Amino acid sequence: MKLLYPTVTLEKVTDITPELLHEMNVDAILLDVDNTLAPPTDSTPFEGVQEWIDSIKAEGFSVVICSNNYKKRIRPFSDSVGLECVAMSLKPFPFGFNRAKKKLRERPKSVVVIGDQVYTDVLGANLAGMKSILLSPQCEEHGVTIMLRRRMEVGVRKKLTVAKRGDGNVGG
């Protein structure tokens, strides 16, 4: 199902270069938090993430955090890494993306959603007509809903791995 496929797949957020973003023709980024920038249970970003955020901003990309997690968790995290945020964004529904887009510095010509989940980040981006970069979850997860969603992702991720072997990344 086309709606479940990202524009590009990569391992981690720090693998995303300004060159890739230029190639994708995007000038703005909506960023997931849990398992993308930091562990769901910790507010310390993964190694290299703060430097990556700083360098991407310095390159002129407009970046806003868009997470389904609570404000209590997302707001202090966003403040600590120096980004604006939308919490409780209800991905894959478009409401949160629309709120986040309003917080971008200027009106973007093209937005990419970056996250680690097919059924929230990628599906949401496709429904909203945005590009997406799907990452691998960066640490172990617990909980019934996330395990269920991960199980649902298996088929999609398997196909992406095959495609990746073929041509470097997945177009879409």
Ligand SMILES: [Mg+2]
């Ligand atoms: Mg996530």
